Amino acid sequence: MKSVWLHAFAFMAENGKLPWNMRSDRPVRCTPLKVRLAVLGAIFALVVIARATVPHIYLFEPINPNLVAIHFEMDAFRSYTVQYTSSFIVTSNGITAVWTDLETVPTFPFNNHWVSTDTRSATARFYRLKVVP
């Protein structure tokens, strides 16, 4: 972010738009326009990506002896499916698993906090979130 401000100041100084108390007689290194645009584009893309929440189950909460609550945050206009598996399979190609849908949450038009529930019948279960798009 610091470099962005440096670029902005350089651009303003170049055009004589810096406030009088920030001007300097020292020569200013000016970055080519293409580079500036590329930097701004990259920052814009990062901001867009950063706004989307990374799919993350952040809390498993035993509700009672029979139920467990699975908490996660949802972005607007993204569909979330909670999947589970009871075991992983080690093969020559690596570790795989057969995932089963527990719940598919429809696409909401606003950010949301969602709590799925599952029975505690299995000895152990592993969960993951499938997010579209």
Add this chain to the structure above:
Amino acid sequence: MFRPTYLILLAGALTGKSSACDLCAVYNADTANGGAAAGATISLAEQFIRYDTVQLDGHELPASFLDEAFLDSSTTHLVPAWNFGERFGLSLNVPYVLKRFERFELTNPGIGSESGTESGLGDLSLITRLTAYRLTGENGSFFINLLAGVKMPTGNADRVAEEVATTRALDEIYGPGHQHAVSGVHLRDLTLGSGSWDGVFGVTANSRWRRLLCNAQFQYYLRTPGESDYEYGDEWMLSGGPGVFLFLRDGFSLNLQALAVYDHMQPDIVLGRENQNTGMTAIYLGPQVNLTLGQSFSANLGVDLPVEIDNQGLQNVPSWRLHGGISWRF
């Protein structure tokens, strides 16, 4: 000779999903022709509200599956009334409620949908009218009326009980305070009655000068805890506007009014705390026509279009409202 014929209407002042605007229908019946002559009146009034705009905290949401939820609410009021004299009258409001809906609800696991119809007798109201001030002349008239009454828990409130039971069950799973709404149409919206004894109060001012007319109404609905201790929020509204008689002859009149309505509903109380998806402040504007034929018959028809609706939480809010009625004086 032309009698100072004057329709005084609260028809623009319809309430939200929970109530049936008891005073509107009663006053339609009671006050046609000034509500001044002794005798009986019977009226039939209809209020239709289409709830299909989904809003979250005052903002309309972009298109999504939530748009599939809707509520069409129709309330037909039969209002027999008796004026004991020029100043005092008594009215009974007998509403028949019909609600067609589709909604979503939280299930375990996921979201389920429900659609159907709820219909039956609503909550009866008994309303008294006192004309506090009355001035009539050849060219105009001015009335101030005071209204007070009680709404009785005669309508089926099973849906309210279901709302409370669902909230309690979800509280046990997720803890109190969690937001459980997955639809703008809630169980409390589907009820025919609230299960509560409520107070109904109103003040109206009506004036006419030659072909011009203007009226203003204030209504307050004082709610008390009802079914399963669920308490609908208090509601007050201010409505009225100017109008002009397009035809004003002996035995026939037709006027056109511009009505504005300001309607404020407090949030409901469920299990001792505020229901997060209730409470609304709305402003409506719309035209209304009022007709009288002879000394006995009157009719009105109007539509309300929302100018601004600020709601709390996730709710389906009205996209338009239609109201009308006919009245016969014996």
